[in-house]
Amino acid sequence: MTRLILRRLVTLPFVLAGVAVILFVVSQVLPADTVRLVAGDSVPPAVRAAIAHNLGIDRPIWVQFWLYIDRLLHGNLGVSIRFQLPVNDLIRQALPASLELVAAATVVAILIAFPIGILAARYRGTWFDVVSRVVVVVGTSTPAFFLGVLTILIFGYYLRWFPVAGRGTPPDLSHLVMPACVLGFREASSTARILRARMIDELNEDHAKAARARGMSGRSVLIQSGFRNALLPAITDLGVSLTELVGSLVLIETVFSWPGIGNLLYIGVQWNDFPLVSGAVLVLVLYAVLVNLTIDLLYGFIDPRLRA
Amino acid sequence: MHRRFAPLALATGIVCLIAASSAASKTYVGNASVQKAAPGTLTIAIEEDVRSPDNILIGGTTTDKLIMESTVYEPLFTTGKKAEPEPALALKATPSKDYKTWTLALRHSVHFTNGKLFTSTDVKANFDAFVNPKNGSTFVGDLANVASTQVVGTYGFRFKLKKPDVRFPSVLEDTMEISDLSARQSKQLLAPGEIPVGTGPYKWSSRTPGSSITFVPNNSYWRGKPPLQTVVFDVIPDGQNAVIALQTGQVDMITNYLPPGALPTLQKDSNVTIRGVSGSTEYHAYMNMKKSYGNAHDVHLGLEYLMNTSVIIPKLIGNFGPVATQPIPRWQAGNDPKLKPYAYQPDKGMQLLAAGGIPKGGTIKLLATDGRPFLCDWATVLQSNLKALGYNAQLTCLPSATIPNETVKYQWDLLFYRNSGRATAAIDYQQRWGLAIAQAANDSYTLQDTTLQSLIDKMNATADPKKYAAIGAQVADRIMLTDVADAPGYFDAAYFPIRTRVKGFVLSPVTWYGILYNAISKVSVTG
Numbered sequence: 001m002t003r004l005i006l007r008r009l010v011t012l013p014f015v016l017a018g019v020a021v022i023l024f025v026v027s028q029v030l031p032a033d034t035v036r037l038v039a040g041d042s043v044p045p046a047v048r049a050a051i052a053h054n055l056g057i058d059r060p061i062w063v064q065f066w067l068y069i070d071r072l073l074h075g076n077l078g079v080s081i082r083f084q085l086p087v088n089d090l091i092r093q094a095l096p097a098s099l100e101l102v103a104a105a106t107v108v109a110i111l112i113a114f115p116i117g118i119l120a121a122r123y124r125g126t127w128f129d130v131v132s133r134v135v136v137v138v139g140t141s142t143p144a145f146f147l148g149v150l151t152i153l154i155f156g157y158y159l160r161w162f163p164v165a166g167r168g169t170p171p172d173l174s175h176l177v178m179p180a181c182v183l184g185f186r187e188a189s190s191t192a193r194i195l196r197a198r199m200i201d202e203l204n205e206d207h208a209k210a211a212r213a214r215g216m217s218g219r220s221v222l223i224q225s226g227f228r229n230a231l232l233p234a235i236t237d238l239g240v241s242l243t244e245l246v247g248s249l250v251l252i253e254t255v256f257s258w259p260g261i262g263n264l265l266y267i268g269v270q271w272n273d274f275p276l277v278s279g280a281v282l283v284l285v286l287y288a289v290l291v292n293l294t295i296d297l298l299y300g301f302i303d304p305r306l307r308a
Numbered sequence: 309m310h311r312r313f314a315p316l317a318l319a320t321g322i323v324c325l326i327a328a329s330s331a332a333s334k335t336y337v338g339n340a341s342v343q344k345a346a347p348g349t350l351t352i353a354i355e356e357d358v359r360s361p362d363n364i365l366i367g368g369t370t371t372d373k374l375i376m377e378s379t380v381y382e383p384l385f386t387t388g389k390k391a392e393p394e395p396a397l398a399l400k401a402t403p404s405k406d407y408k409t410w411t412l413a414l415r416h417s418v419h420f421t422n423g424k425l426f427t428s429t430d431v432k433a434n435f436d437a438f439v440n441p442k443n444g445s446t447f448v449g450d451l452a453n454v455a456s457t458q459v460v461g462t463y464g465f466r467f468k469l470k471k472p473d474v475r476f477p478s479v480l481e482d483t484m485e486i487s488d489l490s491a492r493q494s495k496q497l498l499a500p501g502e503i504p505v506g507t508g509p510y511k512w513s514s515r516t517p518g519s520s521i522t523f524v525p526n527n528s529y530w531r532g533k534p535p536l537q538t539v540v541f542d543v544i545p546d547g548q549n550a551v552i553a554l555q556t557g558q559v560d561m562i563t564n565y566l567p568p569g570a571l572p573t574l575q576k577d578s579n580v581t582i583r584g585v586s587g588s589t590e591y592h593a594y595m596n597m598k599k600s601y602g603n604a605h606d607v608h609l610g611l612e613y614l615m616n617t618s619v620i621i622p623k624l625i626g627n628f629g630p631v632a633t634q635p636i637p638r639w640q641a642g643n644d645p646k647l648k649p650y651a652y653q654p655d656k657g658m659q660l661l662a663a664g665g666i667p668k669g670g671t672i673k674l675l676a677t678d679g680r681p682f683l684c685d686w687a688t689v690l691q692s693n694l695k696a697l698g699y700n701a702q703l704t705c706l707p708s709a710t711i712p713n714e715t716v717k718y719q720w721d722l723l724f725y726r727n728s729g730r731a732t733a734a735i736d737y738q739q740r741w742g743l744a745i746a747q748a749a750n751d752s753y754t755l756q757d758t759t760l761q762s763l764i765d766k767m768n769a770t771a772d773p774k775k776y777a778a779i780g781a782q783v784a785d786r787i788m789l790t791d792v793a794d795a796p797g798y799f800d801a802a803y804f805p806i807r808t809r810v811k812g813f814v815l816s817p818v819t820w821y822g823i824l825y826n827a828i829s830k831v832s833v834t835g
Contacts, residue, residue: 036712047444047449049441050441050443050444053442082359084500085500085517086501089501156552157552157555165542255546255549257519259516259520267518
């Protein structure tokens with residue numbers, strides 16, 4: 001396990017460096033006039049040149065690249081073109097909001113996926129199973145932004161239970177409920193499906209039949225033979241969902257005006273704000289790597305045989 | 309076994325906590341409830357965060373002006389009900405006989421929010437910073453006619469102009485706000501994260517970038533203590549979400565980005581009043597003055613005869629705004645009331661296009677920005693009409709961020725675009741069609757028409773309102789009939805939906821962003 005952690009930590013800088021290079025190349029290829037975005041249409045060439053100089057985008061590409069890498073090596077993500085604030089500060093301010101949202105979404109996902117998966121396997125073929133499968137298919141196939149808009153319409157506009165935009169002033173959790181539920185619901189769907197399928201498989205295995213023959217109660221067989229053995233693939237899927245969540249995070253934070261990393265990334269892309277985009281993407285890549293590492297560690301916790 | 313379920317138990321606990329917290333909150337309870345406002349707090353939905361809180365840099369955007377000019381900063385002059393300059397930090401402006409020198413008398417006993425006294429040296433420092441090209445201020449173009457500036461005592465300030473300008477104070481209306489540059493680290497631009505300091509009714513308190521900005525009152529404000537305890541600008545980019553936030557009471561007001569389709573719904577809402585002003589922002593199609601044709605004038609004229617604007621636009625935009633016939637709106641002096649739109653004459657239009665070098669079956673390229681209401685829809689309808697007439701009409705709709713790159717390639721024949729209005733027709737004409745801009749920027753609307761520029765100069769040098777209007781009409785005719793440089797579409801009307809609990813909000817009837825610099829200093833909010 002220690003080797004695994006070390007291996008992950010050693011490869012992390014290479015992953016981040018690769019992403020940084022790709023980001024820089026993409027930013028140079030994208031057709032956008034950053035100076036116009038900053039200054040508008042009617043500015044004289046001298047002002048355009050000054051703005052380009054202030055932004056550092058008038059230098060040769062290789063110089064820009066070198067300065068970018070140099071900054072990164074010093075832990076400096078640069079100054080955002082859009083906000084004219086250090087990207088480090090922007091990310092420091094946005095990160096708690098995103099982590100709060102992801103954590104809440106994960107909790108929601110676990111609370112949805114595990115009961116649905118277990119009960120759908122236990123009551124296979126019943127109305128509950130059918131309904132839960134429909135819910136799972138809807139969750140998996142519906143785009144996050146559409147679920148977001150639908151939620152705003154129903155729970156924000158018609159029922160008026162929750163505010164529709166922003167984060168409020170923490171710990172005002174009423175703002176968190178809708179975006180967390182939408183994200184969590186999407187995250188839960190595939191995990192519930194996998195948990196159900198694996199539990200059904202496990203419950204049909206010989207060890208489950210033997211347990212029943214030995215007189216173990218149905219609940220014990222369900223949990224010990226079914227759930228325990230199905231937990232590993234379910235956790236794996238949850239981990240994958242947590243990584244994939246990054247895409248949904250951008251959409252959901254934008255739809256709900258949630259002041260997190262995803263929202264910053266969206267604004268950065270709109271503005272061709274390379275320092276902001278690269279900073280946000282690097283943080284999200286770091287998040288994905290750490291999630292994968294956590295899942296690997298969790299394997300050892302769930303199945304002691306994997307600790308070796 | 310139980311240890312393995314510890315995370316699940318913990319998760320359940322957290323969710324229960326969230327649920328309990330939400331349920332305990334009195335803000336959102338029961339059906340169709342409305343969030344109760346904290347009395348004295350005004351929450352305004354805005355489309356985007358400020359691009360820069362720096363007064364040297366904020367010129368280019370409606371949102372920056374609206375946020376910063378309603379709170380921290382103040383201009384020398386604001387806009388009166390008939391677009392005339394009204395005193396703000398400057399009390400009056402006195403011209404020399406030749407209108408080439410303007411001397412301003414500044415207001416006494418005004419303090420910046422850091423306690424420093426406002427004087428003419430502050431005005432000098434700010435205008436020096438505006439015109440310093442190294443700062444990248446967008447005001448450089450606006451101040452192109454300023455030859456020099458000079459401090460005249462503690463409360464006097466002088467502008468010397470290159471050419472006479474009878475309405476020079478209009479250039480300063482609701483723009484070029486004054487900050488305490490001496491308090492800045494660089495003495496010019498705000499350093500990243502540095503707090504802006506002005507003389508306005510509210511002070512910068514906090515900001516969550518991309519999400520919200522909060523202001524608190526400047527209790528030593530020269531007009532007296534502002535009525536609000538807190539002003540919050542909430543960034544809600546989606547107009548429809550902003551409408552829901554308004555209807556549910558999460559925000560008190562939406563600035564001018566209401567989705568056109570939401571207007572009828574809000575008009576029926578008894579908790580909301582709609583305040584509106586005629587807009588001066590022109591939505592139009594530029595003719596390409598740089599592209600080579602067999603005969604450019606014939607091509608431009610031919611396209612005008614094929615636009616059919618008076619039929620297409622009203623059906624397309626509904627009550628969004630009036631149809632345009634020229635670059636500035638009817639209510640602004642300098643518009644030509646006699647100017648009629650080009651009638652739809654397809655035969656004549658096609659004949660002219662053929663004579664100009666685009667025969668039937670030829671390619672006509674339309675370029676539009678999809679970031680503004682109806683421009684792509686309008687271009688789509690026109691494309692359809694042109695195809696029906698047998699042309700190979702190609703339409704490209706691009707986001708605001710990427711359209712400039714396509715624009716400067718000059719491969720298009722019609723560019724569907726939006727131009728914000730200005731306080732006076734002369735300023736509008738100068739900044740959109742004048743030579744100063746044309747020479748300065750490699751832009752689509754460069755006419756390079758010296759006759760037009762001389763007419764604009766005459767406008768600036770004319771004190772008589774009637775003569776001014778008459779010359780303005782000539783400028784409009786020149787752009788529309790002689791140069792055939794513009795295919796006008798429509799003007800927008802600015803709408804500000806406000807909850808009824810907000811009292812005393814004042815809208816500017818003419819300025820393009822629709823909100824007066826001190827509007828929020830007069831607003832109160834009941835619970």
